[in-house]
Amino acid sequence: MMRRTTSLVALLFATTGMAQPAAAQRPVPRPPRRERVLVIDSVTVIDVATRALAAAQRIVISGDSIVAVQAMSAPLPDTIDERVNGGGTFAIPGLTDHHVHLTSGMESMLTRAARGGVTMVQAMAGDNRTAGEMARKVLARELVGPEIAYASVMAGPGFFIDPRFSGAGIGFANGSAPWAQAVTAQTDIVRAVALARGSGAEVLKLYAMMDSALVARITAEAHKQGMRVAAHGTVFPAGPLQMVQGKVDLLTHAPYLAWQGAAAVRDEDSWDRRAGPFATVPADGPQIGALLRAMKQARTYFEPTLFVFARRPEERDVNAWGALVTRLARDAQVPIIAGTDGLIESDSTALPNIHLEMQALVAAGLTAPEALAAATVTPAREMHRERTHGAIATGHVADVVLLDANPLLDITATTRIRLVALRGRVLKR
Ligand SMILES: [Zn+2]
Incomplete structure (x- = not known):
């Protein structure tokens, strides 16, 4: 009786295409999870700590982190999920x-x-x-x-x-x-x-x-x-x-x-x-x-x-x-x-x-x-x-605000917001 039950279970697994219990104990290989990649092109990055400006930069974001801040001439990442043209705006940290x-x-x-x-x-x-x-x-x-x-x-x-x-x-x-x-x-x-x-x-x-x-x-x-x-x-x-x-x-x-x-x-x-x-x-x-x-x-x-x-x-x-x-x-x-x-x-x-x-x-x-x-x-x-x-830099959380004017010259520029990226996601206005 017992044996018959077992074989029925085996049959059930076979016909439904499910792995048998013994096989299920083995780790199932999963494809490596790929983080979402966001690229923000053509911005002037402001380093608030040093007050330095870097013009014509590209910010590369993977998941919720900044993975590169580089010149526009640098090679692009292989895969890009979203690409934003910063249009020469000023980028400050959130x-x-x-x-x-x-x-x-x-x-x-x-x-x-x-x-x-x-x-x-x-x-x-x-x-x-x-x-x-x-x-x-x-x-x-x-x-x-x-x-x-x-x-x-x-x-x-x-x-x-x-x-x-x-x-x-x-x-x-x-x-x-x-x-x-x-x-x-x-x-x-x-x-x-x-x-x-x-x-x-x-x-x-x-x-x-x-x-x-x-x-x-x-x-x-x-x-x-x-x-x-x-x-x-x-x-x-x-x-x-x-x-x-x-x-x-x-x-x-x-x-x-x-x-x-x-x-x-x-x-x-x-x-x-x-x-x-x-x-x-x-x-x-x-x-x-x-x-x-x-x-x-x-x-x-x-x-x-x-x-x-x-x-x-x-x-x-x-x-x-x-x-x-x-x-x-x-x-x-x-x-x-x-x-x-x-x-x-x-x-x-x-x-x-x-x-x-x-x-x-x-x-x-x-x-x-x-x-x-x-x-x-x-x-x-x-x-x-x-x-x-507190900075737009590699390894930092991707909280980025794009402004139409330079806030180092006039603080009211922080109200002229073109775009906000919050932990790597562009927010709807
Ligand atoms: Zn209070």
Whole structure:
């Protein structure tokens, strides 16, 4: 009976043309997978780091990587799937918006941001279940959007009555979600950082109501566990200089640096953090001067986020102070990073706000090349991606934006987008 069954099975395999079980155990040879090849002809490639221009170049892309940047006279690859004539446009690496917040329902905004030249974002606080799912969809090419890195927040327990954080931690008591943790001197910091890291975050964002000793302990542990640390310019009571001394990697929001000169900084001042002592602490005074020198020495990155403050033009003192400290930071050779704190407007015709942030940096006194670096090569370095991002070079991810004019001469040229290639795919306009 048994034998008969076996032969029937064998017969079945034979008649259906399927391999028999014994044969199926052998590895089936598969043809090598060939990556899709995209060629972009006739562009002037801009190296943002050196400000060098190379005219009449061809960019050869295989899969999601740049495999050659060469003269037009060089031989073409054997197989080409898509070929684009750049028509003498200027090619820059894709733009990074280093300060966004992702909430569910923003998928179409991510797509519009990518079409507007943003190929990478750093999300700076939110629900990491949302950010993680969006990041996955982008990687799986289920969603056209920028590469997403994201952060977990830490703050003192008093801060978590802020309703924005209860929204980001549905299912958790306030201050207990791994991506939005309340911390004190008694917190098990090793475990808290591990939880934050485990939610997929690359960055710890220190938000408010922490003292300098706690900032230094958390930062040291975060670095041990391979995380970067970004902090508000003041986290109340810890001020900017204390955070630089505590080895925080990046300070965000220019006007918050003014608290460096405040006579006393209390936890509760964090609710009023926009109302710094601008009148009594001049941006070009000695206290801020010492802070900027310390930032330069510690290589602390500075992310002014001028655009988001300029949305309230009535706060003229805040905006003027922020712009001046940004120029002085540039003068002091502090590395500057562009972040908007608001990726793109819901108006479907709007370009992403990173273009306005770069323009705000130029209005503050940076040169156009410096502003462009703040959205390309500098964030690539800060995000430890300088080998793959921030330049149009062999081995880099194929995030390329073609512009009708030279952005090194006029930063508004970044809005004159002819074409965006996102990880090797040309996006529809
Ligand atoms: Zn923010």
